[in-house]
Amino acid sequence: MRMEHAGFTLWFTGLSGAGKTTLARGVEAILRERGMKVEVLDGDIIRQNLSKGLGFSKEDRDTNIKRIGFVCKLLTRNGVVAIASAISPYREIREYVRHDIGSFILVYVKCSLEVLIQRDAKGLYQKALSGEIRNFTGISDPYEQPLHPEVTVDTAVESPSQSIAKIISKLEALQLIPVGQEHAVYSAKEESEVEERLRALGYIS
Numbered sequence: 001m002r003m004e005h006a007g008f009t010l011w012f013t014g015l016s017g018a019g020k021t022t023l024a025r026g027v028e029a030i031l032r033e034r035g036m037k038v039e040v041l042d043g044d045i046i047r048q049n050l051s052k053g054l055g056f057s058k059e060d061r062d063t064n065i066k067r068i069g070f071v072c073k074l075l076t077r078n079g080v081v082a083i084a085s086a087i088s089p090y091r092e093i094r095e096y097v098r099h100d101i102g103s104f105i106l107v108y109v110k111c112s113l114e115v116l117i118q119r120d121a122k123g124l125y126q127k128a129l130s131g132e133i134r135n136f137t138g139i140s141d142p143y144e145q146p147l148h149p150e151v152t153v154d155t156a157v158e159s160p161s162q163s164i165a166k167i168i169s170k171l172e173a174l175q176l177i178p179v180g181q182e183h184a185v186y187s188a189k190e191e192s193e194v195e196e197r198l199r200a201l202g203y204i205s
């Protein structure tokens with residue numbers, strides 16, 4: 001049975017290849033396990049449909065972010081957890097989306113350029129450095145770091161599960177999601193073992 005819960009938007013910002021999608025999918029899986037309704041809006045996918053045809057000028061990026069933000073707002077007000085994952089390099093539009101949505105948590109997925117260039121999973125940094133791709137965020141286009149993100153993770157030094165745990169703890173602390181069994185004083189297994197013992201001793205029936 002699904003739990004009734006209030007919606008909110010969890011927004012991942014950070015450079016290309018920093019790990020936004022991996023963390024978004026990891027958090028998505030945990031929230032689903034906890035019975036929540038979740039939808040992920042990923043920049044790479046949104047650019048193939050809702051934002052198809054948009055480029056990477058400031059204007060186009062802002063349009064992309066506004067569209068993602070608009071869908072997040074609809075989901076949030078209908079009790080869904082909307083998880084957005086997009087570079088979203090401009091502070092002003094991130095703040096616009098935050099205020100428009102209301103229940104909004106910003107996760108800054110930090111990673112040094114050195115590590116990103118070394119990883120270069122999509123080969124885009126090499127192309128950006130050689131000038132083959134222009135206006136590439138972090139190389140030839142700006143990225144405005146968030147000033148007050150609710151959570152900052154650094155994927156150059158943390159494992160994905162460490163970063164995911166950090167995000168989940170924050171959401172629990174803000175009482176946006178139910179606390180997981182792994183945080184309970186007793187695990188479910190321990191609890192039933194204790195119950196068994198108490199029953200054997202006749203303290204409970």
Ligand code: ADX
Nearest residue numbers: 016043056061064086087088089134135136137
């Ligand atoms: S955003 O700036 O509008 O938020 P978004 O997250 O949707 O960007 O898309 C970024 C993805 O587009 C990157 O992960 C990368 O795969 C691809 N991309 C292609 N060209 C660029 C570019 N010039 N700058 C950044 N990302 C680019």
